[in-house]
Amino acid sequence: MKDRQSVSIKTVSEKLGVSVATVSRVINGTGSVSPEMRERVLRAVQELGYVPNAMARGLRTNSLPLVGIIVPDIVNEFFSRIVLNVQLALAQRGYSVFICNTDERHDLEQMYLASLQTMQIRGLVCISGYDMENEAWPEVPTVYIDRNPETRVSDSTSIESDNESGGYQAAQEVLRRGCRRVALLTDDRRLSTAVSRETGYRKALESAGLPADESLILTVSRVDEKNAYDAVSYALQSGKRFDALVCCTDWLALGALRALKNAHLSVPGEVKVVGYDDVSIAAYSALPITTVRQDVDEMSRLAVEELVRMMEGKPCRRKNWIVPVSLVRRETT
Amino acid sequence: MKDRQSVSIKTVSEKLGVSVATVSRVINGTGSVSPEMRERVLRAVQELGYVPNAMARGLRTNSLPLVGIIVPDIVNEFFSRIVLNVQLALAQRGYSVFICNTDERHDLEQMYLASLQTMQIRGLVCISGYDMENEAWPEVPTVYIDRNPETRVSDSTSIESDNESGGYQAAQEVLRRGCRRVALLTDDRRLSTAVSRETGYRKALESAGLPADESLILTVSRVDEKNAYDAVSYALQSGKRFDALVCCTDWLALGALRALKNAHLSVPGEVKVVGYDDVSIAAYSALPITTVRQDVDEMSRLAVEELVRMMEGKPCRRKNWIVPVSLVRRETT
DNA sequence: TTGTAAGCGTTATCAC
DNA sequence: GTGATAACGCTTACAA
Numbered sequence: 001m002k003d004r005q006s007v008s009i010k011t012v013s014e015k016l017g018v019s020v021a022t023v024s025r026v027i028n029g030t031g032s033v034s035p036e037m038r039e040r041v042l043r044a045v046q047e048l049g050y051v052p053n054a055m056a057r058g059l060r061t062n063s064l065p066l067v068g069i070i071v072p073d074i075v076n077e078f079f080s081r082i083v084l085n086v087q088l089a090l091a092q093r094g095y096s097v098f099i100c101n102t103d104e105r106h107d108l109e110q111m112y113l114a115s116l117q118t119m120q121i122r123g124l125v126c127i128s129g130y131d132m133e134n135e136a137w138p139e140v141p142t143v144y145i146d147r148n149p150e151t152r153v154s155d156s157t158s159i160e161s162d163n164e165s166g167g168y169q170a171a172q173e174v175l176r177r178g179c180r181r182v183a184l185l186t187d188d189r190r191l192s193t194a195v196s197r198e199t200g201y202r203k204a205l206e207s208a209g210l211p212a213d214e215s216l217i218l219t220v221s222r223v224d225e226k227n228a229y230d231a232v233s234y235a236l237q238s239g240k241r242f243d244a245l246v247c248c249t250d251w252l253a254l255g256a257l258r259a260l261k262n263a264h265l266s267v268p269g270e271v272k273v274v275g276y277d278d279v280s281i282a283a284y285s286a287l288p289i290t291t292v293r294q295d296v297d298e299m300s301r302l303a304v305e306e307l308v309r310m311m312e313g314k315p316c317r318r319k320n321w322i323v324p325v326s327l328v329r330r331e332t333t
Numbered sequence: 334m335k336d337r338q339s340v341s342i343k344t345v346s347e348k349l350g351v352s353v354a355t356v357s358r359v360i361n362g363t364g365s366v367s368p369e370m371r372e373r374v375l376r377a378v379q380e381l382g383y384v385p386n387a388m389a390r391g392l393r394t395n396s397l398p399l400v401g402i403i404v405p406d407i408v409n410e411f412f413s414r415i416v417l418n419v420q421l422a423l424a425q426r427g428y429s430v431f432i433c434n435t436d437e438r439h440d441l442e443q444m445y446l447a448s449l450q451t452m453q454i455r456g457l458v459c460i461s462g463y464d465m466e467n468e469a470w471p472e473v474p475t476v477y478i479d480r481n482p483e484t485r486v487s488d489s490t491s492i493e494s495d496n497e498s499g500g501y502q503a504a505q506e507v508l509r510r511g512c513r514r515v516a517l518l519t520d521d522r523r524l525s526t527a528v529s530r531e532t533g534y535r536k537a538l539e540s541a542g543l544p545a546d547e548s549l550i551l552t553v554s555r556v557d558e559k560n561a562y563d564a565v566s567y568a569l570q571s572g573k574r575f576d577a578l579v580c581c582t583d584w585l586a587l588g589a590l591r592a593l594k595n596a597h598l599s600v601p602g603e604v605k606v607v608g609y610d611d612v613s614i615a616a617y618s619a620l621p622i623t624t625v626r627q628d629v630d631e632m633s634r635l636a637v638e639e640l641v642r643m644m645e646g647k648p649c650r651r652k653n654w655i656v657p658v659s660l661v662r663r664e665t666t
Numbered sequence: 667t668t669g670t671a672a673g674c675g676t677t678a679t680c681a682c
Numbered sequence: 683g684t685g686a687t688a689a690c691g692c693t694t695a696c697a698a
Binding site for chain 4: 352354355364367392
């Protein structure tokens with residue numbers, strides 16, 4: 001077996017004393033070639049350890065079945081679940097998936113977008129993170145998940161879960177149990193997902209005849225346990241009082257729980273808490289968290305289905321998809 | 334702006350009435366070109382929305398700075414942390430990373446390996462999962478993480494955490510607190526990592542003068558919470574008794590905890606439990622879990638450093654790295 | 667059934 | 683400083 005780098009289709013053809021066309025034909029199963037020939041070629045390919053060069057092939061056929069996926073943070077279980085689902089489903093249909101972790105950084109996202117373009121991706125899945133505008137968006141079929149940007153590539157669809165309903169159900173859940181001062185803990189960036197959840201929350205309060213109290217809207221600048229702990233602790237120290245707290249993610253709920261415990265407030269006795277996403281920590285935390293579950297499987301399924309449609313030249317079935325959410329009751333309410 | 338597909342270096346050169354060589358030179362900053370020319374070209378590139386074609390470039394220069402990373406399950410936080418670190422660090426050095434989720438399936442791993450080869454990757458990071466032999470391993474610089482296979486590519490290094498010490502420390506921790514019947518809950522596939530941890534566990538028992546009791550070795554066929562729950566429940570029902578349980582991952586510990594609770598056994602009173610990895614669930618579970626922490630940051634740092642060295646033609650600094658682990662004491666012991 | 671050769675978008679080696 | 687042009691590895695008319 002020769003040095004892999006130098007084994008090309010030509011190497012194979014020379015060894016056999018045939019033309020490269022013949023070798024190409026048996027490799028791709030196109031055209032017609034005699035059984036004996038096919039045998040010989042296959043054996044030579046095996047012996048030489050020949051591997052087709054995807055770049056050369058992609059260049060020639062202007063194809064290469066590659067799609068990109070942009071995700072803010074792969075360590076976040078909500079995102080990694082989607083990525084895994086999407087990758088598996090696309091692999092089954094013959095597409096490779098190039099995963100780009102932006103770490104929520106705009107510069108990295110730009111870098112990846114450029115890089116994906118040079119790699120001639122055929123499609124793109126973009127999982128939110130933030131709503132920033134991008135200069136150089138690849139002109140390929142695109143599926144936005146958890147986001148619905150105004151300026152969109154022509155061939156695109158958006159898949160969101162029903163955030164407004166989620167916010168509504170979350171607030172509803174504590175209202176139903178008699179809470180009257182329902183606080184909200186959310187992201188201070190005005191992400192569309194967070195805004196929708198807030199809208200749902202406000203509507204629920206409204207239909208319960210409760211006045212809006214802006215002082216009960218708590219925000220964090222970064223969505224993690226620690227920031228939630230700090231924000232809730234600070235609110236408590238500032239004398240804010242509430243009997244329920246609707247959180248925009250499970251991790252925020254977790255931090256809130258810690259702050260509440262630290263302030264000797266019982267849950268769900270004195271304060272009820274609800275999370276969002278239903279990542280596994282919600283079920284296994286010290287106090288299992290009541291949460292709004294997003295249907296990750298359905299979202300990824302739709303994403304792949306629509307993306308493949310568009311990449312095959314068909315129009316997407318809908319421009320906007322809203323996937324239902326469900327409330328999972330556990331012990332914090 | 335024309336249809337992106339058709340904007341090539343030639344399009345740009347024609348618009349300007351210059352040769353493709355000139356355009357190539359300004360794009361790559363190689364050779365010399367007059368300032369005015371550079372200006373004109375840059376503007377035309379901008380206007381036409383020209384993006385270099387990575388495949389053509391890669392074909393010509395036989396390069397394309399791409400590395401592959403094979404990982405069993407990206408939803409597992411231990412793995413996703415490594416992947417994130419590696420991708421970020423390599424991006425900084427100009428490499429793209431192609432992430433392959435094998436979902437612990439051999440056929441998928443084979444498929445990805447082949448696919449990576451055709452894409453002419455320059456290096457490979459392989460994060461365990463299982464120890465199976467692969468037929469077609471790409472002949473490129475390789476870093477194995479959490480695994481140390483016998484048959485290795487010539488340019489390769491292996492980075493493991495000190496699993497034996499981890500197993501030892503875990504057992505030691507409960508022994509020190511007076512436990513005498515220390516059980517082990519592990520993977521039934523004979524992965525090298527699991528075997529090492531078991532060895533450490535056995536040595537600890539031995540130095541405490543305790544006889545080995547094979548009936549205290551519990552196994553699961555799939556490492557997750559549910560299987561751990563089932564295995565431990567079954568052991569308990571079969572009348573097995575132990576006052577400590579050393580688990581090979583935090584998720585196993587979590588399942589064990591649930592089984593123990595279900596059997597009305599108090600933790601850490603009647604049974605002490607220790608986990609492994611220190612994923613975030615360990616800190617936030619109902620009962621925060623004492624666990625052996627793997628130094629993910631250091632492992633990924635080393636991986637990138639060694640991989641880059643090898644890809645630049647230098648030899649790796651060591652063929653085998655053992656990264657220290659540390660015990661994190663929490664409330665299950 | 668098989669071979670010849672053009673061309674995909676680049677870069678690099680020559681000339682000029 | 684700039685322009686032709688060959689070559690990278692492959693697919694695909696078109697010929698034979």
